[in-house]
């Protein structure tokens with residue numbers, strides 16, 4: 001079953017960014033009368049409002065991302081790839097781990113292979129430590145997988161299989177996610193296209209058994225960090241929200257606008273003295289012609305062919321985009337609003353290398369959104385707050401563990 005399919009699990013309706021293991025353990029929250037009703041503008045979904053459908057292949061490894069230094073002849077290669085559906089979320093963090101490994105090298109010139117989110121952030125982390133960086137990449141934004149992402153802070157989405165985790169990898173993950181979460185908070189604003197947004201999940205029964213994800217902890221092993229999954233959530237009861245279900249949870253989320261963010265990072269790399277060169281490499285032998293003796297491999301799924309990593313597998317994703325709607329300032333029902341359009345739905349097909357649009361999936365997602373937003377109650381009056389919430393926003397962000405159930 002696809003994660004984004006509207007489904008009923010144990011009496012609980014899950015839609016869109018499914019909350020897979022995150023409901024408060026206690027009851028449904030305060031009585032309906034104790035809070036003001038949340039008014040949200042429904043998305044205007046129809047087939048004639050679609051402006052594009054995009055396809056991207058997530059670079060997944062069952063044992064998680066690779067951050068490791070190797071020797072190739074006289075070169076040092078530091079790998080940084082295989083981030084699955086969490087490349088945005090972890091990028092600054094694994095980039096920092098890479099840059100720390102690079103400091104052990106005597107040279108202060110580095111070649112970064114790849115100009116997606118992982119390569120760009122690794123380049124910036126290297127520059128922050130005094131490295132002279134050149135990025136070499138076959139494709140630049142807007143032609144990278146990173147441009148095709150849903151792009152929210154979803155640090156464990158499609159990242160790792162619980163049974164394949166090791167204590168060493170867990171430690172790398174822990175350090176990376178903490179660095180990345182902090183970094184993203186500091187980038188909030190229009191320059192980078194990073195912002196906080198309220199994410200709503202409709203819920204039929206808040207006391208229904210919780211579904212656990214492989215990484216949040218289940219029969220296959222302990223969670224990546226275990227606790228914290230319920231933090232930062234508000235449970236809205238009947239009459240307090242506009243969704244068709246009796247309950248809805250609301251949680252602050254971080255989102256990224258790829259077309260703004262990746263361009264801003266490219267400008268930063270250049271502003272800090274870096275260079276970006278379009279160049280393709282077929283084999284590690286080709287890399288030996290580079291003048292830098294320190295190479296950082298951020299080639300994403302490209303590492304499968306370039307370095308022969310057979311564990312890398314594509315997980316195909318697909319987004320259908322509607323005309324932007326400025327008054328939609330929340331995410332819900334598999335919908336994420338951005339300035340370049342309203343993103344709808346997700347596809348998650350392991351092992352599928354096709355870059356063709358899957359029409360059946362597109363129909364499922366669009367029909368699901370038409371039904372979902374068609375059932376939403378329209379606001380009785382214009383929403384009082386621009387973010388659609390009638391309650392004050394959190395002053396401090398929720399702990400990073402509260403993002404461990406997010407899917408993208």
Ligand SMILES: Cc1cc2nc3c(=O)[nH]c(=O)nc-3n(C[C@H](O)[C@H](O)[C@H](O)COP(=O)(O)OP(=O)(O)OC[C@H]3O[C@@H](n4cnc5c(N)ncnc54)[C@H](O)[C@@H]3O)c2cc1C
Pocket residue numbers: 055056057058059081082083084085086087088089090113114115116117118119136137138139140144145146147148149150151152153154155279280281282298299300301302303306316317318319347407408
């Ligand atoms: C539909 C979808 C939704 C997603 N949603 C989220 C989300 O909400 N949150 C999140 O954190 N992540 C999300 N992701 C995952 C995220 O997009 C990826 O993890 C991330 O883009 C990987 O970045 P990357 O830089 O490693 O790879 P890429 O963006 O693919 O960049 C790889 C770079 O390496 C270059 N390259 C590759 N091979 C070679 C070669 N042989 N020679 C020269 N250059 C080479 C490419 O040209 C490119 O510049 C999503 C992905 C998809 C598809």
